[in-house]
Amino acid sequence: MERGELTPMILRRLRELQDKYALTGQDLLSNLEGLLHANYLKYWDYIHLDTLLSLQNTRTDFPDEFIFITYHQITELYFRLSLHEIAQIAEHNNLNGTFFLERMTRINRYIKNLTFSFDIMVDGMDSEQFKQFRMALLPASGFQSAQFRFIEICATDFVRLLKTEYQTETAETAEIQAIFNHLYWKEGATEGSTQKETITSIHFQEQYKDEFIARGEEYRYKNLWQKYLGLSEDQKTDALKQALRDFDQLINIDWRLSHFRSAVRYLKQGNEPLNATGGTNWQKYLPPRFQRTIFYPTLWTEEEKENWGKKWVHEFV
Ligand code: HEM
Numbered sequence: 387m388e389r390g391e392l393t394p395m396i397l398r399r400l401r402e403l404q405d406k407y408a409l410t411g412q413d414l415l416s417n418l419e420g421l422l423h424a425n426y427l428k429y430w431d432y433i434h435l436d437t438l439l440s441l442q443n444t445r446t447d448f449p450d451e452f453i454f455i456t457y458h459q460i461t462e463l464y465f466r467l468s469l470h471e472i473a474q475i476a477e478h479n480n481l482n483g484t485f486f487l488e489r490m491t492r493i494n495r496y497i498k499n500l501t502f503s504f505d506i507m508v509d510g511m512d513s514e515q516f517k518q519f520r521m522a523l524l525p526a527s528g529f530q531s532a533q534f535r536f537i538e539i540c541a542t543d544f545v546r547l548l549k550t551e552y553q554t555e556t557a558e559t560a561e562i563q564a565i566f567n568h569l570y571w572k573e574g575a576t577e578g579s580t581q582k583e584t585i586t587s588i589h590f591q592e593q594y595k596d597e598f599i600a601r602g603e604e605y606r607y608k609n610l611w612q613k614y615l616g617l618s619e620d621q622k623t624d625a626l627k628q629a630l631r632d633f634d635q636l637i638n639i640d641w642r643l644s645h646f647r648s649a650v651r652y653l654k655q656g657n658e659p660l661n662a663t664g665g666t667n668w669q670k671y672l673p674p675r676f677q678r679t680i681f682y683p684t685l686w687t688e689e690e691k692e693n694w695g696k697k698w699v700h701e702f703v
Pocket residue numbers: 457458461462507508527528529530531534571574586645648649650652653662663664665666668672
């Protein structure tokens with residue numbers, strides 16, 4: 387093509403642009419002039435690299451705290467991606483099994499990445515440094531990750547997030563506000579010695595409780611489980627069931643155990659557990675076999691539920 391030649395394709399595009407601008411009362415010529423003066427997009431501007439790299443603000447001078455804060459931020463971005471996919475399933479007007487499966491597969495890929503990469507925490511920091519810089523971060527804890535709780539709330543019926551003894555038929559239809567205090571994670575927010583709620587948990591709820599309740603109500607009929615139940619029988623394929631089971635296992639066993647390994651590595655000295663964020667009995671709380679959070683109990687056999695999280699725990703404790 388010679389320079390300056392306006393091919394039929396270019397002319398067609400110009401006409402389409404003219405139509406587009408006409409729809410909103412703008413003219414093509416002014417917009418073309420704007421294009422002439424506009425700067426080229428640059429990678430670092432597009433991804434806001436400067437802002438991104440300005441967020442790793444450590445609280446101490448221990449070099450390994452930088453790894454700790456950065457990996458938490460990486461995790462939050464993967465959580466964000468997961469919530470982005472969940473919203474696409476929840477908001478879909480004409481949901482089918484294929485779309486559902488594709489999005490679940492994406493989510494599972496994110497959580498798998500997080501599970502495998504947890505070695506960055508488990509093996510990738512000097513434990514002497516950890517024990518010191520961690521004290522400077524009290525009483526903050528990953529326990530206060532709101533996105534983690536949003537993923538749980540959007541994944542299943544709220545009742546499934548309650549302590550097992552509160553998962554009754556009455557709770558299934560109760561207002562979220564009324565059952566909120568029976569959430570399983572309240573257990574992890576209790577001081578081992580006094581049974582009082584930790585300051586970590588009090589801060590967390592002051593900041594997010596209302597949002598959690600609102601999200602619970604919002605997702606009552608559009609959480610992943612309800613969306614699955616709403617599909618026609620022929621769309622509930624074995625592959626989709628498997629993807630939901632994988633998700634359940636990835637969040638409620640695999641990720642939690644990778645995370646638990648880091649607690650064991652840094653917070654256990656011989657047989658003596660170091661005090662965690664707020665004196666929580668994390669050894670009793672964190673392992674999935676004790677926690678027993680299961681998003682989709684009807685997709686598991688009795689035996690599978692009986693053995694929830696046991697195999698892995700045996701490997702690590
Ligand atoms: C060396 C690394 C880590 C250690 C030693 C550790 C330790 C702990 C401990 C002891 C708890 C129990 C609550 C408390 O006492 O604070 C906890 C909870 C939690 N942490 Fe971590 N953590 C680590 C890294 C992370 C990372 C990278 C994330 C990512 C966001 C994270 C997210 C969470 C979440 C979501 C909980 C609540 C889990 C639940 O309720 O089942 N943690 N962590």
